[in-house]
Amino acid sequence: MSDLTSTNLSSYGTLLAENQRLKKINAALIERVEAGSAFNAAPYAAFEHSASLAEQVRERTEALSVAMGELRQTNQALKQANLSRTKFLAAVSHDLLQPLNAARLFTGALLEQPLQGELKHLSESIHRSLQDVDSLLGTLVDISRLDAGVINPDISIFPISDLLDNLAAEFTQICDMEQRHFRYQSSSRVVSTDLVLLARILRNFLTNAVRYTTPSSRIVLGCRRRPNSLEIQVLDSGIGIADDQLEHIFEEFRRIQPESGLHDRGLGLGLAIVDKIAGMLGHQVRVMSIKGKGSLFSVTIPLAEPQLNTFPALQTESSDQQLLQNSEVWVLDNDPAICIAMVSLLTSWGCKVKTFEKSARLSKELACYPQGPDLLIADYHLDEHESGIEAIQRLRGEYAFQSAVLMITANHTSSLRQRVRSLGYRMLNKPVKPLKLKVTIAHLLRQVT
Known part of the structure; x- marks a missing residue:
C-alpha cells in the first residue's frame, strides 16, 4: 500500500x-x-x-x-x-489480553505456593509458556502500533531511579529463576524522556540479555554520565554477536542463532522496536559485542534539572514483603476470573483483599468503611460504559477516601497515561506481570505509609 x-x-x-x-x-x-x-x-x-x-x-x-x-x-x-488496523489493535488489546492477563495472575499465584517435584516443574513450565505468549503478543502489538503511528511520546522529567529501581527489582527475581547473576548500579540523576517508552527499550535489552546467556552468566544494569546526558547500559557475559551480524540486528525478524542449550523464543522484533522508539525519542542506541564473550547495549537520554517538591523521598528500609503484609487492597474489576486471580495472588503476598465486580458494590462497602483501603486497584473498562477513572472520581467525591490508586488497562495511549498521572494514580498495562505488579504495589504502599 x-x-x-x-x-x-x-x-x-x-x-x-x-x-x-x-x-x-x-x-x-x-x-x-x-x-x-x-x-x-x-x-x-x-x-x-x-x-x-x-x-x-x-x-x-x-x-x-x-x-x-x-x-x-x-x-x-x-x-x-x-x-x-486500529480496530484490530483494539480487539487484541482487550479481547486477547484479558484472558492472558487472568492466566498470568493465576500462574503467579500458583508459583507462590510451596510446590514440590513434578507439580513445581509443571507450574514453572506453564509460567514460561505464558511468558512467551505475553512477550510475542506484546511485541506484535507494539510493532503494529509503531507502524500505525498511534504512539505519541509523553515527555516528562523524573529521577531515573524511579524506573531503574523497579526494573532491577523485577529482573533480580527473573534472573534468580533463570539462574543468572544480576547486578544493578543505581543513579541519582534526573532525566527528560518518555518513561514508558524508555522502559520498553530497557526491558528489551534486559530480556535479550537473559535470553542469550547461559546459566551462571552475569547481567549488569547501570549508568554512565555523559556531557548533558546519561547513558543507560545493559551488559552481559553471554554468547555475543559476530561482527557480520551487528549491522543487521535492528532489522525486523532478524534473530541471532542461539547456541545449543538456548532456545530463542522471540520473533526478532525486539531490537526493531527499540530502534523505532529510540528514533521517535531522538535517543542514541549503541551496541558493542564480542562473539563468545558478551554484549553491551545502551541508550543515551538527556539530563534535566530536578524539580522541587515533585518526587517523594524513597523509603527503602522496608522490604516489599513487609509492606504488603496485612495491607488492605480492594479490587474493582468486572471480570470474575480477574477477581479470583487477584485474590489468589495478593493473598499469597499477605494482603487482605476484597473484590467488587460493580462500582455500586464498592460504593456500599465505602458506606461502611469510608476511609477506604490502603490501595484500590481498578480496571479501566467497566460495565455500562463507565471507566475505572470515572467510578473512582465519583466515589471519592462521595466518600473522600485517600487510598492509593492503581489503574489496570489495555489502553496504551499517552493521553490516558497523562490523565492517570495528573490524578496522582499509577497505571499498568495488560497483561500484568505478577513481579511488576508486586513492585508497583509496594511502591504505592510506601507513599501512603
Missing part, C-alpha cells in the same frame, strides 16, 4: 512539473508571436508550434487529473486500512 502511494505521488509530481514547464513555454511563444519579434518571418509556424504545445498541456493536464484521482482512491484505501 505504501509503495503504491509513493508511485502515485511521484507520478503526480512529475506531471505537475512538466505541466508548469509547458505552460511557461507556451506563454513565452504566444508573447513572441503577438510582439512579432522572433517569428516575424514565419508567424504561422510559430502559431502552429504554440498550438501543438497547448495540446500537450491539455493532454498532460488530463493525465494529471487521472493521477490525482488515483491518488485520492489510494489515500481512501490507506485510511480504510489504518482504520482496520
